[in-house]
Amino acid sequence: MGLFDIFKSKKENDAEDLNTTDQLVGNTDDLSLDELLEMTVKDPAYKGAFYKRILTDEIIVISVNVNVSDGYQYLEVGTSVELFSLEDGSIPLFTTIDRIFDNGIVKDDVEFLKMSGTDLFSVAQGEKFIVNPHSDYNKKISAATVETLLDSDL
Numbered sequence: 001m002g003l004f005d006i007f008k009s010k011k012e013n014d015a016e017d018l019n020t021t022d023q024l025v026g027n028t029d030d031l032s033l034d035e036l037l038e039m040t041v042k043d044p045a046y047k048g049a050f051y052k053r054i055l056t057d058e059i060i061v062i063s064v065n066v067n068v069s070d071g072y073q074y075l076e077v078g079t080s081v082e083l084f085s086l087e088d089g090s091i092p093l094f095t096t097i098d099r100i101f102d103n104g105i106v107k108d109d110v111e112f113l114k115m116s117g118t119d120l121f122s123v124a125q126g127e128k129f130i131v132n133p134h135s136d137y138n139k140k141i142s143a144a145t146v147e148t149l150l151d152s153d154l
Contacts, residue, residue, distance in 0.1 A: 034095040038137040054117040060094040102134040
């Protein structure tokens with residue numbers, strides 16, 4: 001085993017882990033992303049299904065210093081956006097808008113963006129994330145896992 005083979009085998013194991021759980025958990029199409037996250041926290045067999053869905057489902061991130069008017073609008077290509085990050089440097093993302101306010105941690109209205117996980121992970125490669133950080137059911141996603149997700153054929 002070469003010096004860097006440990007990284008290769010870790011990445012291969014992540015990909016196997018993401019793809020093999022589907023046979024164990026059955027069809028999860030009827031579950032919301034929020035429900036799937038809870039199932040994943042309770043039973044890691046759901047992890048592959050959760051990762052597949054987080055890539056395609058609409059997720060929410062808190063934005064900072066976005067100069068747009070109130071209400072829904074589409075950002076134009078080239079618009080600069082700063083994402084809020086926690087003290088540990090991870091970027092919080094949320095399965096629903098209501099999850100931003102779980103347990104009363106965030107009390108005021110915040111600016112947020114909705115996008116697919118693939119879009120978010122593509123523009124924020126190398127970052128670590130935490131899904132629903134203030135909720136009873138949350139999940140950390142490492143930069144290595146993000147890279148595996150973007151490189152895989154889920």
